[in-house]
Amino acid sequence: MKGFLSSPRRRRRALTVLLSALLVGTVTFAMVHWSNTSHVRYAKTRPGKPTTVPVQIRAVFGATKRQAVLRVAAQFVNTAVRRRHVEQSYDLATPALRRGFTRKTWATRDIPVQPYPLDFAKYKVKGSFTDSVWLQVAVYPDRKHRRVPAAVFDLTLKPFGNGKTTRWLVDAWAPAGYQGIPDSPLGGTRGPGLAVTEYKSPLSIGWLFVPISAFALGLMLIATLALRGWWRGNRALKRYRSHSL
DSSP, rough: OHHHHHHHHHHHHHHHHHHHHHHHHHHHHHHHHSOOOOOOOOOOOOOOOOOOOOOOOOOOOHHHHHHHHHHHHHHHIIIIITTSSSSGGGGBTTTTTTOOOOOHTTTTTOOSSSSEEEEEEEEEEEEEEEOOOOOOEEEOOOHHHHHHHHEEEEEEEEEEGGGOOOEEEEEEEEEEEOOOOOOOOOOSSSSSSOOOOOOOOOOOOOGGGHHHHHHHHHHHHHHHHHHHHHHHOOOOOOOOHHOOO
């Protein structure tokens, strides 16, 4: 080791390689752990007591409850969402969802429910609680709207009444924000489509190339510095030999 570091040129090369490796490691660590460069600043919390959010109590999603919930969900999607016989969906919505609407104005189709050119739908139960049921609905377009991508919506229903008179009504319908939904069905039947199917959005692997790119860039930098050091050392050696002669 002493013989290797006895040469000033070798010491300079070793120092260059060490600094380059340190620089590459620092850049890679920063890109992986501090990749979010957003300048968004969240507002400070307001003084006072924090708002208490009621805890939802899970409930068993039995066969009777499942049949009642999915029947109302399918009827609502086939009327309000599809925009066919919209007047029939008025009695399927909660008072909160149809607030400000009469039965006549609701039938005009200008309702607070995002439409979709539906061919058929599939339903997945995401949560069953004592005061609500959360479904995710995967919808697929009809033949006239083939260019419209398939999508997933969140559908929330709430119970009204007690015992055998309990009725499930739709309280909310909103996009779930999913991507990568298949354009064709994954099995099941057409029509109301009460099949329960799970959909998962594929994870992007783009961030895996960030450390790889940084490492490749670091190797190129090290190779460039090493080549530059070799060229300068070789040039200095030639000058030394020419002066010695």
